[in-house]
Amino acid sequence: MKAFMIAGDRSGSGKTSITLAISSLLSRRLCVQTFKVGMDYIDTSYHTAVTGRPCRNLDSFVLSDLQISEIFAHGCAGADIAIIEGVRGLYEGAEALDDTGSSASIAKLLGVPVILVVDARSITRSAAALINGFITFDPAVRIAGVIVNNVTGEQHKRKVTAAIETFCKIPVLGTIPRFSHETLTMRHLGLVPYLEGKKDRLFQEMVSSLAEEIARYIDPDALLGCVSDVTVPLPQGIFRVPDDSPGITIAVARDEAFNFYYADLFDILPVLGAKTVFFSPIHDRLPDADGFIFGGGYPEYYAQELESAGDLRTQVKEISRNGVPIYAECGGLIYLTESLTTKKGWQNLSSDATFEMAGVFPGTSHIPARRVVSYVVGETSADCVLGYHRFRGHAFHYSDVMLQPPVSYLYTLSRGVGIDGMRDGASRDCTIAGYTHLHPVASCDLFGSFCNLCLSKRENG
Secondary structure (H helix, E strand, C coil): CEEEEEEECCCCCCHHHHHHHHHHHHCCCCCEEEEEECCCCHHHHHHHHHHCCCCEEECCCCCCHHHHHHHHHHHHCCCCEEEEEEEEECCCCCCCCCCCCCHHHHHHHHCCCEEEEEECCCCCHHHHHHHHHHHHHCCCCCEEEEEEEEECCHHHHHHHHHHHHHHCCCCEEEEEECCCCCCCCEECCEECCHHHHCCCHHHHHHHHHHHHHHHCCECHHHHHHCCCECCCCCCCCCCCCCCCCCCEEEEEECCCCEEECCCCHHHHHHHCCEEEEEECCCCCCCCCCCEEEECEECHHHHHHHHHHCHHHHHHHHHHHHCCCCEEEECHHHHHHCCEEEECCCHHHCCCCEEEECCCCCCEEEEECCCCEEEEEEEEECCCCCCCCCEEEEEEEECCEEEECCCCEEEEEEEECCECEECEEEEEECCEEEECCEECCCCCHHHHHHHHHHHHHHHHCC
């Protein structure tokens, strides 16, 4: 099948908007499967919306080569074409001297050509020098074409196109004018998640008009003509659902406040014998389930609504005290503390505001705090209720959590920052919550232990 990557020369090159536009454009005649390099939740929500298929993450720091190939094969099933959005600049990764975690590493592993998005603001001939640097930096990465962003007028377009095609010997597949389109709405951790805005007509119109506007400047036939077919790996069985299943039920909090989930989670849980049901901590009652997952998100923007849902908060605290397993990450961790304080000056607030949360853990949450964006490497303690596991993940937050006893920490980190320095994974009863985000394929054994704990608790009352 045809597959290609859209990568940028740097962060802010416009690759997310351009990937969104191309995915929308090609979806009119093809079944498009999208992927995102890196541990990103938000860009994937937009790609999922325009294609109607779950966008999946590929990350060579967190996932093994086999796991990446398996996710790619699983996602491509039934699709006509795969589009992979890169992360940051093409060669940016976890370290300075190798490409682990980079878009380039994924392009090489899967054998997909790269369409490079270049921000040509204030440059013409220099764009060719820049692109040639990308081409020669790693010859194993095949750059098949270029999309030039932030072009100012016909003369700029003519000069930059002539320079690139003459000196780089690759086609310019699109030239997008500066200020020709609206930008997607941003906030402190990136774009506003699509799930938050999908009920808003103006938001929907903005996303649609953005894709339509950019698509005017891209030739889809020329793009498809410069990318060759790639061989999709054969599935190795990671996503194979067993015939016999214990039939446990895992309830997942998913609404406008909690929506940071990897698409693969909802394919891995059935493999582990779990049926998934969804509920909203803002709008619903707590469902009957054997275990609960509270993912990340933006509880700080919905703190008043979460506080108002007092009955559900009480129920969450009660099931935790009764030993029902709960797993939470980042925004879910904040929800499980006693309170969340939004500080004066944040989002133009005139004073501090404090909201009651579920109170599973004694302690408080505060926003804003030091911004944390990093990969995480760690291991669980030997006496962890989920057993011993090594893991890799990432942390991405703008908050601070201060917990009090009786709380123990089950994660020791060798890279990254947790709740308390190098300690993360706060635990009380059978509830575990931390700042670390784990990928369900990379940490399938840990999620499997969580499901086994849910089964054990159900069978033993």
